[in-house]
Amino acid sequence: xxxxxxxxxxxxxxxxxxxxxxxxxxxxxxxxxxxxxxxxxxxxxxxxxxxxxxxxxxxxxxxxxxxxxxxxxxxxxxxxxxxxxxxxxxxxxxxxxxxxxxxxxxxxxxxxxxxxxxxxxxxxxxxxxxxxxxxxxxxxxxxxxxxxxxxxxxxxxxxxxxxxxxxxxxxxxxxxxxxxxxxxxxxxxxxxxxxxxxxxxxxxxxxxxxxxxxxxxxxxxxxxxxxxxxxxxxxxxxxxxxxxxxxxxxxxxxxxxxxxxx
Numbered sequence: 001x002x003x004x005x006x007x008x009x010x011x012x013x014x015x016x017x018x019x020x021x022x023x024x025x026x027x028x029x030x031x032x033x034x035x036x037x038x039x040x041x042x043x044x045x046x047x048x049x050x051x052x053x054x055x056x057x058x059x060x061x062x063x064x065x066x067x068x069x070x071x072x073x074x075x076x077x078x079x080x081x082x083x084x085x086x087x088x089x090x091x092x093x094x095x096x097x098x099x100x101x102x103x104x105x106x107x108x109x110x111x112x113x114x115x116x117x118x119x120x121x122x123x124x125x126x127x128x129x130x131x132x133x134x135x136x137x138x139x140x141x142x143x144x145x146x147x148x149x150x151x152x153x154x155x156x157x158x159x160x161x162x163x164x165x166x167x168x169x170x171x172x173x174x175x176x177x178x179x180x181x182x183x184x185x186x187x188x189x190x191x192x193x194x195x196x197x198x199x200x201x202x203x204x205x206x207x208x209x210x211x212x213x214x215x216x217x218x219x220x221x222x223x224x225x226x227x228x229x230x231x232x233x234x235x236x237x238x239x240x241x242x243x244x245x246x247x248x249x250x251x252x253x254x255x256x257x258x259x260x261x262x
Contacts, residue, residue: 029050030049030098031047031050031058031096032048032053033048033072033074033081034046034047034048035070035071035072038062040065041065041067042063042064043062043063043064043069043085044060044063045061045063045070045094045103046060047059047060047102047103058102059100059102059103061094061103061105063083066085066088067087068086068087069085070083070084070085071083071084071117071118073120073134074096075133075134077123077163077164077165078095078133078151078163079095079097080094080106080133080149082118082120082149084115084117085117086115086117087114087115088114089110089114089115090108090110091110091147092105093105093106093108094106109147109149111138113141114140114141115138115140116139117138118136118137118138118139118147119136119137119139120134120136121135121137122169122171123167123171123193124191124193126193127148128159128193128195128198129156129159129195131151131153131160131163132148132149132150133149133150133151133163133164134149135147135148135149155201157198158199158201158204159194159195159198159200159201160201162201162202164194166190166192167191168187168188168189169189172188172189174186174188
């Protein structure tokens with residue numbers, strides 16, 4: 001016996017581009033993201049409030065013009081959204097913020113060859129020490145290629161616990177089909193991705209602040225009062241001239257004594 005068809009919980013405006021295709025995913029536990037098209041067949045991302053779909057979009061951003069629908073993959077641990085479509089050569093990456101402008105575009109991934117799509121692997125397949133937040137398999141016409149998505153960090157010797165909180169095991173079912181049909185609800189269990197030999201970066205020792213500018217005494221040697229007096233005296237003597245030097249008139253050429261007699 002099939003489950004009863006229930007009336008919609010909420011309703012609201014929906015993107016109605018000429019392409020007709022759309023895909024959706026929940027974001028940050030409070031938004032619904034829809035990937036679709038506008039009236040000019042430009043691929044668009046629409047962000048709705050899950051509490052008020054009838055209010056329309058909270059934010060909208062465009063990508064490019066293409067006939068394929070962008071398929072979204074969302075990582076709730078980092079609020080990173082990854083999208084691509086069939087026949088694309090580019091993978092779009094956005095960070096979803098809880099306030100305006102909501103969509104923060106990150107560095108994208110591009111390839112000279114088009115792909116059929118991406119299939120994301122369980123997060124346990126990520127290289128955690130390399131701060132890899134997602135790993136996928138990229139299907140092309142002749143190959144299957146691994147693609148890694150990483151977050152740039154400096155202290156990679158520590159476990160980045162702000163990037164890797166306890167993650168939901170979304171690749172496993174949270175309940176059985178019969179439990180869901182009976183109206184039950186459930187949550188995915190969570191696990192830690194922290195390697196046993198890595199300390200959290202939040203517990204890393206604090207480094208002492210480094211002064212940008214050293215005091216002048218570091219560059220100039222301190223001089224005693226006697227040294228200052230000697231330098232002052234030497235400067236005065238140099239200015240007045242050395243007494244042992246001959247007088248200027250002594251260097252003039254004189255005349256013989258017989259030249260004075262007429």
